[in-house]
Amino acid sequence: MAKRGENIYKRKDGRWEGRYIKERKTDGKIRYGYIYSRKYLEVKHKLMLLKADSLRDTAFQSYYAGTLTEWLEVWLDTIAKPKVKLSTYNSYKSKVQLHITPTIGNIRLHELVPADINQWILQLSLTLSPSSVHAVHRVLKTALTQAERQDLLKKNPTLNIDLPKLEKQRVRAFSIEQQKKIKEAARKDERYLPIILALETGMRIGEISALRWTDIDFSEKTIHIKRTLQRLQVDKGKTAIIEGTPKTFQSERILPLSKQLEAYLSKIKQTSESLYVVGLAESCTEPRTITYRFKKLLDQLQIAQLPFHALRHTFATRCLELSVNIATISSMLGHTSTKMTLDVYTNSFMKDERQAIEKISTL
Structure with a gap:
């Protein structure tokens, strides 16, 4: 035919x-x-x-x-x-x-x-x-x-085209009070471990889903981000959980493990039967399940709904508020450059800018 x-x-x-x-x-x-x-x-x-x-x-x-x-x-x-x-x-x-x-x-x-x-x-x-x-x-x-x-087109017509002006998106993060409330509730149930990981490391949801116990070095107190997990369309009307490499080369990184998080993970590992830090038996917990549980917890706590990714923004915002330098934050988040970090979190510098203004006014 x-x-x-x-x-x-x-x-x-x-x-x-x-x-x-x-x-x-x-x-x-x-x-x-x-x-x-x-x-x-x-x-x-x-x-x-x-x-x-x-x-x-x-x-x-x-x-x-x-x-x-x-x-x-x-x-x-x-x-x-x-x-x-x-x-x-x-x-x-x-x-x-x-x-x-x-x-x-x-x-x-x-x-x-x-x-x-x-x-x-x-x-x-x-x-x-x-x-x-x-x-x-x-x-x-x-x-x-x-x-x-490939010489199928004489000149690319998409070049030098006027595009709508981009507006900087305000990063949405939880307040310190909300963060404390969420963290306190999450520690009472191991199903909410992804929330703790996101708040204390800034990891992406796919990186948390794909995290294995072998990626955590308890002796060196480090977490190795080696892979990510997503549910993707593989055929018409069919999806599958796909495990792949992190988002970018910089996303493959090593994060320090705090004493508090180390103790919490060590306790969970003692009873875990899964290869994955967040999972049961041989299976992992996929991002949409983590998202569903997070939404449910926010409802219970009567906190306005924000996406799970807001936990990552909350981690970065707290770092900025504690005057952690931008290069360190960029490295921990796995950003491709410090410029990207600065572009994303411009609005989070208001505290520093206010202090600068106050200092100038006293001269």
């Missing part, structure tokens, strides 16, 4: 066969070339490149006549997927399907111009926050940069 409008056929042996014009003989007859693969998209991608090579001396517009949607399908499954984490791939795919292909997907790749991108950005801005618009634009920019590299 052939794909309509393409020289791609499904063979009886299960493989896909792609046909392209290799050359024309002196008598005008066409000599075809063939490529084969078990995957349709691989054949389609190779055909794009071969057709582009055969048209190098003709007008550029003839290079690739496919639509943006067709190119994005190829880019996602043959270029992006093998190179990025599953979570990143899923994020790319979601943005493509929700925010790119429904509006500009039918435009032919070589006909896409900055005016189309500008109009698309305006449409996105009506329903998405500035940060989300930037994120979707980055995905399209990356995909079209690859098309340009």
Whole structure:
């Protein structure tokens, strides 16, 4: 069975066969070339490149006549997927399907111009926050940069586009009083151990889910962050718990273990039957279970709902209030740079700024 409008056929042996014009003989007859693969998209991608090579001396517009949607399908499954984490791939795919292909997907790749991108950005801005618009634009920019590299596109139309101004998001953290209340309640039930870990180390929820007893060195009093855990889509309508490497290279780090936390973890380890610090038997406790329990505890304590990630912000905020230097905080959080830490926690410096103002006023 052939794909309509393409020289791609499904063979009886299960493989896909792609046909392209290799050359024309002196008598005008066409000599075809063939490529084969078990995957349709691989054949389609190779055909794009071969057709582009055969048209190098003709007008550029003839290079690739496919639509943006067709190119994005190829880019996602043959270029992006093998190179990025599953979570990143899923994020790319979601943005493509929700925010790119429904509006500009039918435009032919070589006909896409900055005016189309500008109009698309305006449409996105009506329903998405500035940060989300930037994120979707980055995905399209990356995909079209690859098309340009492969000579399927003369110039990337997403460059030099006016994007909505980003507004600094205020970090939401718990107050000292709320923190004490949460911590006191969490210590009464081992199911709330993830809350204690987040408040005392700043670990991410996925890092807590993936933490094993072998990652804790009680003699050296350290915690080694080596992996993270997420529930991700692996197929249509199917999800699975995936254990992978931390978010970035800097996220793989070693954290000091306080005496108080060391004693608490040692006590739990004595009765634990799991490989995981937070888990039962051979299984771990996934992030959504941890999130559900956290929400339930906040309800019981009558504290306004904030996401579990707010515990990480609370840890960083307390560090800043205690005048811990920014490089140390950045390292403990596993940020890629101190600039990132400064950008995220700008609002947390109000106490220091107030002290500076008071000192200046007394001169």
